[in-house]
Amino acid sequence: MPELPEVETIVRELCESDLIGKKICEVKVFWPRTIAIPNMADFCSQLVNQVIAKISRRGKFIVFTLSKDTLLIHLRMTGKLFFFNKEKKPSAHERLRIRLDDDRYLCYEDQRKFGKWYLLSNPETKLSELGIEPLSKVFTLKALQQLIRKSSQQIKSFLLNQHHIAGLGNIYVDEALWEAKIHPARKTNSLSHTEIVALHRAIPNVLKQGIAHMGTSLGSKLANYFSVSGRRGGNQTQLKVFRREGLPCSRCHNQMIKISLAQRGTHLCPNCQKLESFP
DNA sequence: GTGCCTGTTACCTC
């Protein structure tokens, strides 16, 4: 669920939440497997008394730089962070809770329990696995060309792989490929220069649009994305292809379709996105 | 109730 634009929105809200300089007083874990590293007891004892110095994002990770260690949070499908001011019973899906020295609670809910928290003395042990930040200046055309040249995967699988580019998920990959007019099953090594140029533009475009609309919230159910403040994103109304099968393509008016690729629902316009290379 | 679907990732086998 949360891809780069959603995580970025969450991080921005956390940054506006007056957390810098606040101390962690208490940690309660309701679902121990939320903690990836280290074990639960060490995680709790090491976290207590650390002060929040900085909050940032790398790929889909939320990065809390603390006085001693770094806390990484990956929300996977259904992880959510929010605050409340009074101690209360944990909700059905609350997995973890942190009490701060201003008596606020930072709570973590995760319906499907896939999210993971890491407390690391050196965050690079985890973050170095990630590929290029697609919104940073190192995401150059040349960098993308080099990555693509090294691979012969289907472009959709390639883009979903966080080791190449960090932060894209199913929604924004489908959107970027639609914008670049590339069929998701195309092999990376078959892409023309023109197509790589188009993709290099499309990726930041769809991500920036997602951030501008504060993320994509599909449906209204529990599992859907909302930010720290409980606000839903607005990007779902801007999507051009994701979950729009059967609807006319906004570019060519042909009917868009949904196929299965890399075990993921994959949406495309069969007229704009052909399997043959575009010169 | 049954079976299939879902926005992520890691790991396995072929």
Added chain:
DNA sequence: AGAGGTAACAGGCA
């Protein structure tokens, strides 16, 4: 190397 399957999970939906 890379495609495909499965698993971790819970709930929505037909």
